Amino acid sequence: MLPTPSTCHVCFDRVYEPAEDSYLLLDTLSSGSETAFLQDRFGDATSSPPVVLEVGVGSGVVLAFVAANARTIFGRHDVLTLGTDINSFACKAAAQTVRHAVNEREDGRSVFADVVNGDLASAIRPRSIDMFVFNPPYVPAELPDLSRHETYNTMPEGKKATSFEQDSYLLELSYAGGADGMVVTNRMLAQIPGILSADRGIAYVLLCAQNKPDIVKQRIREWGPGWMAETVGSSGKKAGWEKLVIVRIWRSLK
Template sequence: MLPTPSTSHVCFDRVYEPAEDSYLLLDTLSSPSETSFLQDRFKHANSSPPLVLEVGVGSGVVLAFVAANTQSIFGRQDTLTLGTDINSFACRAASQTVRDAIKERENGRSVFLDVVNGDLGSAIRPHSIDVFIFNPPYVPAELPDLSRHEYYNTIAEGKKATSFQQDSYLLQLSYAGGEDGMVVTNRMLEQVPEILSDERGVAYVLLCAQNKPEVVKARIRDWGSGWNAETVGSSGNKAGWEKLVIVRIWKSAD
């Protein structure tokens, strides 16, 4: 079993703490079926290094796991990793998580680029991402009010720490998904065809039962010729909306 990166330095008052959804992503990405799929897709040593993007990186545990274990996952060590998060505190925490994990595993050829503070994939160059990972805010709950985001996204002038109100808002960003828990996910899915690389691009998106995964997969397959969507990981047989699945999205050659 591959080690889970340390997040002991992260303040979980305002950054999402790794939970069952995070660990399901780790288990899925390192499973025999997915490592076989990814190694076959990226096996050519003379091809360009795969660029991995995690949107909503949170504590950085998932991106750090990928960055530190590229040989096991991709069959090569020259992987590039990049993250984004709307929460600036998460960006700083995740950056340290990834750097520490690469150093601990002594994977000197795995290159961590940065964690960008931004909204979803808005800062990403079109058709540049080879592996996309998204653990969205999937809980069916009211979306946070973004009108004061700029103020809440930093420590206020003259203060030494964030307020309880700030922390509550920042955590709400990480879990509240609006109607059916799909408002943020739908926005991101609209961007997926534009950010994935044309030949090698593959995405992993986490959904809960109330997100209606079968409906989501059918919609993805309707994007056009060659698009595929399959469940490749599951939290088990839990009843209710909390049952989690990982959906792999990719495009086959025409």
């Protein structure tokens, strides 16, 4: 079992704390079947380095895990990691998590770019991402009022701490997904074909049972010829709504 990156420096009052969903992503990305798939796709050591983007990095635990275990996951350590988050506190915390996890390695360190503050992948150059990872706000709950975002996205002027209301708002961003928990995920899915590299791009998206994963997968397959969507990891309570799945989205190379 590969070590989980340390997130002990992260303030979980305003940044999502790694939980069952995060750990399911770690387990799935490092599973034998996924590493075999990824090494088949990216393992040629002379091909260009896999560029990994995680949207909504939160604490950074997932991106840090990929960065620190690049050789196990991709079969090479010339991997570039990049993240985005809508929460500026998460951006800073996640960058620290990834840097620390990479630096802990004594050799074969991969390359970490940055975590930028943004809405999903709206600032990502088209066709530039090889592996995309998304642990969305998937809970069916009302979306927070984003008109407060600019005020709540930074430390209040002249203060050293955030308020309870500000922290609550920032945490809501990390889990509340609107109707069916799919409002944010649907916006992200619409961006995926545009950001993935044409020849080898691949995406991992986490869904919960209430997101209706079978319908989501079917819709992805209807994006066009060659698009595939399969469940490659699952966990959680078998009967409860919290049951989680990881869907792999890719275009068949054949």
